Amino acid sequence: DGGITQSPKYLFRKEGQNVTLSCEQNLNHDAMYWYRQDPGQGLRLIYYSQIVNDFQKGDIAEGYSVSREKKESFPLTVTSAQKNPTAFYLCASSIIKGRSYEQYFGPGTRLTVT
């Protein structure tokens, strides 16, 4: 289960608070991704980053922000502007060149906002 880690596994926050989810990888992958997983909706792309100091919005970026200051790290901030933040969040990484484009997923963080 090594390679890409997320912390914490469970996170509880009060409505109106920003919260930052951690994602770290030691796979030397260039690309990193954040997905949100809700029952019956699969994995929806929030943000992705192909290279340090650069990132692009996915399909549901509103209310979220990211940074990519280091290759190994891609933290996600869920802001108070996100209307329905309670969900399971998955981080992933991949190489973007070569024979394999497999995305390696972290164990996920379950965020509950009340």
Added chain:
Amino acid sequence: GENVEQHPSTLSVQEGDSAVIKCTYSDSASNYFPWYKQELGKRPQLIIDIRSNVGEKKDQRIAVTLNKTAKHFSLHITETQPEDSAVYFCAASTIFYNNNDMRFGAGTRLTVKP
């Protein structure tokens, strides 16, 4: 952007039977189609993938077929076993230099009854 639809949302088969999950995609530029398996409480993991220059790929009991003209691809599992029970996600991506923005289907919950 890419839109991936997946059917059925749930599938129940008897052990030993075959299971087929189908996906369609909207972006004709998509050229990489992976399938991920997510067991209960675990992270998604790649089980098979196919590129657009190939029509079919097989790995033991698992096969994937791709019809570029119709923009659909399917996962076939033969001789199903109880350990095949999981949620399966298809995905589509346009792979070229410095880009890998994968979009996932909503998932299929497969139950294999012993």
